[in-house]
Amino acid sequence: MSISTMTKTLFGVDQPAIIADSQSFLQECSKLGFKTANISHINKLPKHSIVFSFSNDAAKRVFELANNTESKKCVFCATQVFDPTLDSALYSLDLLLKSDFEQALIAQRRVLSRLNSNDSFAMTGNGANAQIEIFSHAQPYALISEDIEENFIQSVAEFFEVHYAHMNPKTPSPFSFHGTLEISGILTVLRKPNPTLPSGLKIALRWLSDLISENGATLSVTNNVITSLKTNNDEHVKLLDLAAGHRGLKLTEFAIGVNENIATSINYKTNSQLNEGIRGVHLAIGDGSSGYHIDFLSPEVNVTPTYR
CATH class of the missing domain: 3.40.50 (Rossmann fold)
Incomplete structure (x- = not known):
């Protein structure tokens, strides 16, 4: 190392x-x-x-x-x-x-500039067929070199992604996502035990993670709501709805990953925060408290402005 x-x-x-x-x-x-x-x-x-x-x-x-x-x-x-x-x-x-931290910070600045200069984007590559509209009130979260010049304590995830979050359902979403993505892996987070959730969810999500890492999956989204997650011909959307808590299948995050160096070393069966930074995009549901926060990772996807 x-x-x-x-x-x-x-x-x-x-x-x-x-x-x-x-x-x-x-x-x-x-x-x-x-x-x-x-x-x-x-x-x-x-x-x-x-x-x-x-x-x-x-x-x-x-x-x-x-x-x-x-x-x-x-x-x-x-x-x-x-x-x-x-x-x-x-x-x-x-x-x-x-990971190349310098490259990642430069890439975040480039992505941030693109997001702030446009409001409509298409996703292509790795089987993606999706569009996202960014609304005027949206505030992207990013980390650039100026943020680490002085004292800092930063989550490792912040170095490798630019993202929009919609954690408060009482506020309007910063984005509108439609389309399909090919998913290579998922991440699951539950910040503390929640006795109101159905039993066995952790085991079921571990099984789903292993299945997706071996076979891939197709994620379909309409108006910021997941409508399907299929591995081969098997549908898993009911499991997602059970696991995600009171937000259900509504998207809580859209992110663009910028970490190019981990592509050949990544293991999607490992539930590691580092995985979500892989270059491409990921979507998420859930808040991590009332239910699981579940990230759907789609590497090698390009996000390109669509000029209207």
């Missing part, structure tokens, strides 16, 4: 320390040559760090430490809301170290 690209872009000449609440993960990172520390054993963050939290308590502690740290540059990986296992964390670290 090499950290040269990350070091140059984010941390200058310094090597970041890896901070976590999993001793087994820290031991593996030490073998790779990293300086490490346990979250519970420090009173402030190192000046430069990569943090993996394996529990909600650890994630809370990270931001307490950040508040106590005057000078900091920190990449934060919330492992606990995806898959808090050693294998998944090491996979995420591997993708992170293979």
Whole structure:
């Protein structure tokens, strides 16, 4: 593994320390040559760090430490809301170290400029046949080089995507999406247990994730509502509706991924936050609280303005 690209872009000449609440993960990172520390054993963050939290308590502690740290540059990986296992964390670290942060920040600026200059786009490539309209009140979320010049603590996902979110159903959606995408993988997030959800959903979604990673799927959307998710001839939209909570099949996110370097290393069976940054697009349903937040990843899709 090499950290040269990350070091140059984010941390200058310094090597970041890896901070976590999993001793087994820290031991593996030490073998790779990293300086490490346990979250519970420090009173402030190192000046430069990569943090993996394996529990909600650890994630809370990270931001307490950040508040106590005057000078900091920190990449934060919330492992606990995806898959808090050693294998998944090491996979995420591997993708992170293979990523070109400089290229991703430049690409985000380019995507942001395109989104701010146009309001209608077509999606092509990888079997996509879809359109999106961006409304005038929409505010894209992006990370550019100016955002990391001074102190920061940023989720790793923010480095690799530009996205629009519609988490509050009482507000108008920032976009209108129609069409079909070929899906290579999904990600699922439930931030804390919800006893009102049907039992067995976690197992069912794990099965669906494995199925899509092996066979692919076709996602159909009409007026921001998922109408179909098919693998071969099997329909899975009822499972999605059960899992997504009170928002049901209504889209809560549209994102453009910019991470080109992970394409040959990605494993869609791993529920890792790093997967969603792959170059292409992804859509999501659910809020992660009343139900699962589910991302549908469609790599190698191009988003092109349609001039009217």
